[in-house]
Amino acid sequence: NFYKTELNKEEMYIRYIHKLYDLHLKAQNFTEAAYTLLLYDELLEWSDRPLREFLNYPMQTEWQRKEYLHLTIIQNFDRGKCWENGIILCRKIAEQYESYYDYRNLSKMRMMEASLYDKIMDQQRLEPEFFRVGFYGKKFPFFLRIYLMIPIHFCIMCSWFFPYFSQNKEFVCRGHDYERLEAFQQRMLNEFPHAIAMQHANQPDETIFQAEAQYLQIYAVTPIPENQEVLQRDGIPDNIKSFYKVNHIWRFRYDRPFHKGTKDKENEFKSLWVERTTLILVQSLPGISRWFEVEKREVVSMRLIAMCIVLLYFCIHSSLENNLKINCPDVIYLCKF
Template structure:
C-alpha cells in the first residue's frame, strides 16, 4: 500500500526543492494534511478495487465498500460520494440476502433527509421529487427490508414515525395502512420463529491482508444455523492463503509485521443489558430473546485456569476464569455483519462466581428452548429438547451440579469463606430453579415424545428423580450451614413452608404453580398446567427476603 512518504516522492520527485519549500512555508501543515488525506483515500480505493474483482467473496466486497463509505463521510466530508456508496453497499447486502443489514444501510441516507417540501434533483435511481416524498419512499423500503430480515422490532419505531407524519397531514388512508403494518409486526413477533445466530470473533494478522482488515479484530454475526466449524471453513474459503491460528492468544509483533495472513477465529457470547431492566422479568421468553442478541456492543469469551495448586479432590474449587470482554465500535446488527473491536477488558472470575454463571446460563438455555416448544415452533421435531434435557440431567447426575455441591456446599468451605455466604445461597437458589425448569421441560417432553422414544423419556424421569433427591439432601444441609441455626443446626422450615410463609398462603399449600411446587408434588404434570415461571425477584432479593423471614420466625441467622 501507499505510504505518505512514497506518495509525496512520486508527486514531487523531479522537483525536490519544491517539496522542501512547501514543507518550510506557512502552508506546510495544510499541505501535509492534504497529502495524508489523499494517501489514505488511495489506500482505500486500491483496497476497494482489489475487493471488487469478480472472483472475490461478498464479505470482502462489503468490507471494502463500507470502509470507503465511512471514509468519505468522516474524513473527506463528501456527502454525494457518501450517499453513492451507501447504495452500493445496500445492493451488495441485497445480493447476499442480508436484508437487515440492507435496512440499516439505507437508514444512513434516511437520516440525512428531513420531513420538508424542499425540492430534490434527480439522483441515482431517484426521480425529481420533494425531500418529504423521498424520505417516505425510503421509509417504506427500509420497512420492507426489516420485515424480510425478521427484525420487526426495528421496523415498529419507523412505523410510528410514518404514522405521525400521516396523521399530521390527515392522510388517514396511509395512516390506516401503516397502523395495520405495525400490528402485523407485533403479530409476527409473537407467532414467527426466529433462529438465534451465533457470534464469532475474527483476528486478521499479517501485512498481506487488505488495509481495512490488517491487524484488526472483528465480531461477526453468523448466519442461521451456522456453527463455529462452518464459519471457520467459510472464512478460510474467502481467504485461501490464510493460516488458521489454533490458539486464542494475542499475536506478537513479529506475526503482525509478517508478510503472510494469519486468521484467528473463536466463538464469543453476546452481553446484553436486558438483565438490568427489572420490568422485563415478566416478559415472555420469545420476546426477551430478541433483545439478548440484538443491539449488542459487548461480547465475551472465557479462558479457564487454575490459580495456585489444582485441587485434587474437586477441581471446581480452584478453577478460575479469565473473562475477556470485547467492546465494538458499533452495535450488531448494523450496516454490516461485522463490527470492529474498539477495545477489550479483562477480569478474573472466581470459581464460585463461575459456577453461578454456568448454572444460570444453562437454565436460561433450557427456558428458551422449552418456551419454543410450548409455542409449537419446532414442528414436531423433539430431538433438540431431548438432547438438551439429557445433557443437563445426565451431567447433573454424573457430575456438573453434584460437583458444584461438593465444592461449595461443604461446611469446611463455608466456614473458611464467610464472605461467600450470599453467593452460596444464590447458587443454591439457581440449582433449585434449574430443577424446576427441568421438571417443566420433562412435562413438555412427555406430551410430545414419540412412542419409540418412550424408553429415553423414562430414563430421563428416573435420572431426574435421582438428581432432585441429591439436590434436596445437599440443599437441606446447606440451608443449615448458610442460613439458619436452630439448636443442633436443624432447619425448622422446609423450602415449601418457607415459600408459604413468605407469600402469606395457608399452611399446607402445595400448588404446582408455586416456584417450588414441582419439587413437592408427585402428581402428573402436563404442559397445560405447568408453565415456565420467570423470576419476579432477583436472587439476592430472595436471599435477603429469606433472612428477614427467618428473623420473623425467631430463627437465628448468621
C-alpha cells in the same frame, strides 16, 4: 463518514450508500440493507423542499422521498425479521400522516404496524451466532474483502463501510442463519486458503504479530444484551426476549478456564480460574455490516468459585431490587467447569 464530513461530498456519500445497499440485497442481508439505507434517510427532513432526479429517484419533494425510504426500510426490516425496528419507523411515518390528516394512509400504516406485532408473536426466528475473528501476521491484504466478494477498487472507495485492514486487528461477525463455529471457520479458511488456523484462544504474542504469514484466530463469543430488564422480567414471552438478546449489541464476552499454579489432583477446582474477556465494538451489531472492529477489550481473571459467588450475589440483588424472577445463567454456565 469520511466523504460526507471531511470532503463534504454528500452526493458521493449517498452513491456509496446505495452501492452497499445493492450488495446487501444481492446477498439477502436484509437487516444490513435496512440499516444502510437508513443512513440516507437520516439526511432528509420532513419538508416540502424540491429534490432533483437522482439515481433511481424521480423529481419529488423531500417529504415524498423520505416517505419512500421509510417504507422501503420497513420492508427490509420485515424481510430480515427485525420487526421491532420496523415498528419504530411505522410510528414515525404514522405521526406524519396524522399531522396531515391523511387518515387513509394512517390506517394502512397502523395495520402494517399491527402485522409486525403479530409476526413477533407468531413467527419463529433464529438467534444468530457471533464469532470473534483475529487477523494476525503481515501477509493479509490491505483491505479485507471478507463478507461480500467485492472488487478491490470498491473497497478503496468505500473503506469506511468495510473492515479496513491494519494488521493484527480483531473483529466480531454476525453469522448467517444456522451457521455454527465449524462452518464459519471453514468459510474463513476458504476465503484465506494460505492462513493458519490458531487452535487456542490465548492472546497472540509479538512473534505472531510480526510473522510473515497469515494467522486466523476464531472462536464463538456471547452477546451481552443492553436491556437486561426485559430479559429478566417474568411473563414476557420468549419471542419478544429473543430480539433483545442479539440486537443492538456493543459488547461480547468469552470465558477461558485455566489452572493457576499447581493442579490439585484431589480437588482440581481449587486451582481452577476463569479469564473473562469482554470485547467492545466500534458500532453495535447488527448494523450496516456484519463485521465491526473491536475497539476495546477488558480482561478479568478470577477464581472460579469466587466468580460464581459474585455473579450469584449480583443476580439475586438485581432480581430482588426489580422484583424480577431470579435467573442466573452465568452461574449455571460457570458451574459446568
